[in-house]
Amino acid sequence: MDPARGRHSQPDAPAEQPPAQASARDLVKTYGSGETEVRALDGVSVDFAQGRLTAIMGPSGSGKSTLMHCMAGLDTPTSGTVVVDGVEISSMSQRALTRLRRTRVGFVFQAYNLVPTLTAEENITLPLDIARAPVDREWFDAVVDAVGMRARLHHRPNALSGGEQQRVACARALVSRPSVVFADEPTGNLDSKSSREVLTFLRQSVDELGQTVVMVTHDPRAAAYAHRVLLLGDGRITADLANPGREEILAAVGAEDDDEPRPATGRYAAVPAPATGPLAVVGDPLGVVRGPSRARRARDAGEPPA
């Protein structure tokens, strides 16, 4: 890393590549020790380019959530560095990380995680209200119009469909003009029409609003909206596809084509929503972090690994 600029150097990056908005170098994350040690990330180095939608795919337990959580400052790597928007976050204090998450990072989760007592508008501006930062009304309007929620701004979440709730969550993620938005299976709970709307919006937020989005997904159709698809396996990047079509993605993940959504089986099984609702992560200002992965829940319940 270039310590003077707080950025990772990219000797091999082609000149026309947009600069990295978030990057990791030699990221290692282990859980436990000795015989029970799990190496969730095993030396990951990656740049997420500015103004791009990147999808991360991989089998259950391959490290997708761990990578995203380390990149977003929700988890601390065992070794290696993470730089977001030119700032090295891997060694930041919890206080500084909380500040960063409130203003510089946007989150979208599978379970929407809206506050039920607040209207759509209040949910959207919540990160700024918590950070006591002013709302840029022009940007707010642009984001609200882009997600098509202007007519429903005064509705509470229980009066909105799942797709509308997720569109509110997308607007909330973008309202502070974050450096990067991390979306963790954002369409995991949605039907195919709502999924298309949310994915179209995420792509538009990149193409038309200039945002940078990193999305974990198990769905090849969702990944096909991305400029780039990374595959993870056993905590390592195993493939890096530029502008792949669905066929290429399906071939890379070894899945079958299927126009209709179906419950995936085997390695690409969909992760069910947490049965008991999302768990807040310590230091998460909004309590908007999704619950643990299926592998983690099974482990916490004392079940043997699948």
Ligand SMILES: Nc1ncnc2c1ncn2[C@@H]1O[C@H](COP(=O)(O)OP(=O)(O)OP(=O)(O)O)[C@@H](O)[C@H]1O
């Ligand atoms: N808090 C934890 N304690 C111990 N092991 C963990 C913890 N979190 C994750 N792991 C392990 O790290 C590995 C990667 O987990 P991670 O949740 O990142 O995978 P994933 O690809 O996101 O999986 P999924 O698709 O099931 O959500 C798994 O083996 C998992 O069991």
